Amino acid sequence: MTIITSPTADPAPVVPSRRLSVAPMMDWSDRHCRMFHRHISKHTWLYTEMVTTGALVYGDVERHLRFNEEEHPVALQLGGSDPADLATSARLGEKWGYDEINLNCGCPSERVQKGAFGACLMAEPQLVADCVKAMRDAVSIDVTVKHRIGIDDVQSYDFVRDFVGQVAEAGCTTFIVHARNAILKGLSPKENREIPPLKYEYAYQLKRDFPDFEIIINGGIKTEAEIDEHLQHLDGVMLGREAYHNPFVMANFDQRYYGDTSAPKTREQVLEAMVPYIQAQLAQYGPLGLKLNSITRHMLGIMTGLPGARAFRQTLSDSKKLALGDARLLLEAAARLRINP
Numbered sequence: 085m086t087i088i089t090s091p092t093a094d095p096a097p098v099v100p101s102r103r104l105s106v107a108p109m110m111d112w113s114d115r116h117c118r119m120f121h122r123h124i125s126k127h128t129w130l131y132t133e134m135v136t137t138g139a140l141v142y143g144d145v146e147r148h149l150r151f152n153e154e155e156h157p158v159a160l161q162l163g164g165s166d167p168a169d170l171a172t173s174a175r176l177g178e179k180w181g182y183d184e185i186n187l188n189c190g191c192p193s194e195r196v197q198k199g200a201f202g203a204c205l206m207a208e209p210q211l212v213a214d215c216v217k218a219m220r221d222a223v224s225i226d227v228t229v230k231h232r233i234g235i236d237d238v239q240s241y242d243f244v245r246d247f248v249g250q251v252a253e254a255g256c257t258t259f260i261v262h263a264r265n266a267i268l269k270g271l272s273p274k275e276n277r278e279i280p281p282l283k284y285e286y287a288y289q290l291k292r293d294f295p296d297f298e299i300i301i302n303g304g305i306k307t308e309a310e311i312d313e314h315l316q317h318l319d320g321v322m323l324g325r326e327a328y329h330n331p332f333v334m335a336n337f338d339q340r341y342y343g344d345t346s347a348p349k350t351r352e353q354v355l356e357a358m359v360p361y362i363q364a365q366l367a368q369y370g371p372l373g374l375k376l377n378s379i380t381r382h383m384l385g386i387m388t389g390l391p392g393a394r395a396f397r398q399t400l401s402d403s404k405k406l407a408l409g410d411a412r413l414l415l416e417a418a419a420r421l422r423i424n425p
Contacts, residue, residue, distance in 0.1 A: 104337050105129035107324040108161040115151045117382040123357045125334040127342040130158045134188050137164030140173040149180045159184035165201040167218035174219040189231035192266035192276040203266035206235050209247045213254035220255050228258040233286045234265040258298040261287040288317045330388040355414045362411035377406045392421025
């Protein structure tokens with residue numbers, strides 16, 4: 085296991101396509117979560133939480149950019165609206181070894197809006213194009229954009245079509261489409277993920293209008309049957325909350341979508357694989373720098389749907405046991421239910 089804690093000049097390895105990916109999720113898709121997901125699927129693309137340009141230009145770069153070599157393919161999502169700062173941040177991302185730089189044009193949080201980025205950028209497609217161009221000029225890896233289909237009460241397909249068309253003029257050819265509008269005032273981020281109706285047909289139409297672009301869909305997708313349906317129309321599918329709350333949904337992704345012939349890990353094998361990782365992390369950062377719960381909290385959903393899943397979660401959430409800092413708590417929790425392949 086290699087933990088990247090400083091920039092690397094070595095090129096990133098050859099990576100699979102973005103056919104399946106896990107969305108960037110604030111407070112969730114940190115490096116521990118991504119390492120856990122990587123043990124379930126070797127090929128699914130993983131994304132960081134959104135990292136603001138200010139955090140990289142003025143803050144602790146190592147804290148925000150360090151990740152585990154095993155996470156590849158992994159993308160860095162940036163939040164910002166200043167082309168120069170985004171170029172600097174993208175350059176740092178490439179230097180640290182990320183496989184892709186993604187620009188956030190979809191987050192509806194009012195906190196993000198105050199920084200003049202996220203979903204509100206969809207109202208300024210030329211600025212987004214300028215940002216994309218600045219990043220593409222700065223790096224050799226892919227620069228992609230994640231966005232909504234509209235903002236507030238703008239319901240016309242023409243809005244997202246024109247946004248994609250204008251940003252594409254800067255050289256972006258991969259668009260990750262969260263197929264809902266973003267309501268910038270009056271709804272919480274959680275409500276913005278649930279209340280605006282999903283309009284998958286807008287993403288499908290984008291692919292018809294821009295057949296040479298890579299169009300990836302995101303929003304409300306939970307099952308392999310739904311994934312299969314979307315892949316008949318689009319280049320890729322990005323899972324969000326389902327991958328977090330029910331992570332073992334990804335267990336067959338490598339075989340089903342990437343043609344991998346190796347057998348998927350069982351739930352127990354995933355947990356066993358995480359034990360040495362947790363032990364190494366605790367040894368490196370110590371009890372004052374890293375708590376066991378900061379890693380195990382991402383793993384509570386791995387038994388979703390199995391008898392005894394509640395007992396598993398209870399054991400893994402026991403504050404007294406967590407305070408001992410023993411990674412073998414994972415195996416103790418797993419022992420409380422019969423683990424199926």
